[in-house]
Amino acid sequence: VKKLVLILGDQLDINSPILQHIDPKADRLLMVESANEAQHVWSHKARIALFLSAMRHFAQQLEGLGLPLLYLKQSSQTIAECLRDQITSGQFNHLVCVEPGEWRLKKAIEDLATELNITLEMQEDAHFYCSRQEFSQWVANKKELRLEYFYRLMRKTHGILVDPEGNPEGGQWNFDKDNRKPFPKKGPGLIPAPEWFAPDEITQEVIAEVEERYPDHPGSLAHFQWPVTRSQALQALEGFVEYRLATFGVHEDAMWTDTPFGWHSLLSSSLNLKLLNPREVIAAVLVAWKKQDLDLATVEGFIRQILGWREFVRGMYYLDMPQMAEDNFYDHHNALPAWYWTGKTKMRCMQESIGQTLEYGYAHHIQRLMVTGNFALLAEILPKAVCDWYLAIYVDAIEWVELPNTAGMALFASGGRFTSKPYIASGAYIKRMSNYCGSCQYKQDVRFGEGACPITNLYWNFLIKHRAQFDASPRTRLMTVNLSKISAEDQQAIQAHAQTILANLDSL
Ligand code: FAD
Structure with a gap:
């Protein structure tokens, strides 16, 4: 048996079972920096830099252990294409990898193994508690x-x-x-x-490369200080637990x-x-x-x-999967406003959440769920467009974790399959949980007309539109009880105002 062992960019586990029993004479480890992975969605520069830097550090560690590694830098091919070349040119008859965290890649590897008629040993990812x-x-x-x-x-x-x-x-x-x-x-x-980590030589080189190769991609590298090695990650854990x-x-x-x-x-x-x-x-x-x-x-x-x-x-x-990626429970089709990529909107909460996302590639859970996610749901945006944004813009984004959170949780795109209710909120929630509204041009408590907060307006519009669904569940009925307190006339005004907003999302 002559094994080719594929190590993916999000599988940098030095204790991984696939790194055991390597015969340096016959076997080879393969790591690929595929430009396709960076461009599959319009990735944040920090997300690309994190992957590349962590991969290069890991490669250094593998080489230090004397393992036979082939590392392909900045390949213009897809991972599957690189694999095909290596398998055929190196006459490997056995491909080993850990199950990828992305369905598309998993399918591509399986299809390739079938086509080339080689043994594929796709091991379950032992990193997780639940098999x-x-x-x-x-x-x-x-x-x-x-x-x-x-x-x-x-x-x-x-x-x-x-x-x-x-x-x-x-x-x-x-x-x-x-x-x-x-x-x-x-x-x-x-x-x-x-705990932050000043970029070392490898990271600095990666940063320069990303700036050069992907100059028009969103996000900044000015604050890039994410952990890129296991020892830094352990230090980050220690710092968090302690302070x-x-x-x-x-x-x-x-x-x-x-x-x-x-x-x-x-x-x-x-x-x-x-x-x-x-x-x-x-x-x-x-x-x-x-x-x-x-x-x-x-x-x-x-x-x-x-x-x-x-x-x-x-x-x-x-x-x-693959159904989850197509789910669209509410049949929403609006385009993602262009300001999701720039933060240039008058809504202070969106400005802040998107602004820090562009700066660091990071926002915390409530910003993702109840600010950017909430707005995307209320604004009836096509789930696929929203999911692509989340996959592109966060340093921690990998499809297995991004998609269920975005499509399933934030957008209720899978219906009630694994969440009990749509997570929607008006400006009142954002005001209660933040100081964003105090310095916003929109008025959080105005539902329609001049100065109305788009989130508050769209929230009530959403409830009016989906009233039957919200009435049907004890978990959401309280929300429509509040709707009953709004006069029929005001409800009409809310809907009319919402029509204008929904037709002009880019100008908010
Ligand atoms: P903390 O708040 O400190 O939480 C600790 C850890 O718990 C996190 O590091 C993470 O590993 C885990 N965690 C927390 N919440 C979740 C969750 N809902 N799902 C899975 N793990 C969770 N998380 C990602 O790792 N990658 C993503 O691409 C991602 N996309 C998201 C998209 C949306 C729309 C939403 C609502 C959430 C998403 N999350 C994602 C979950 C969560 O927002 C992030 O894990 C968290 O903000 C990361 O920051 P932290 O490490 O400081 O987390």
């Missing part, structure tokens, strides 16, 4: 696929925050309601900075101008590149809980994101 088979088993007898029940199963299966009888620590599974507080009126105060975790929970949903990171961990890119293992993140958090006597609400809230949401959306992605 594909376990997820399918869990799904099999469920009427409703909901995070909460999956998360409880994960807690019990892995003995995390449960007592020996399997009961939840602190008597409840979920402390979410303790974790939704805005920052105090006078602002968030001093938040310790996240930021204690306050993570309570203000998890809060937003504030010039506060792009809040108390969040900023670990998603390291986790998704597999520089960090979720098990070591959770272990570090559990140690800190005891050592620092942290609030259970914070610890549970953080663990739920990783053991719950991250594993759940991955399970859903493989279960529902």
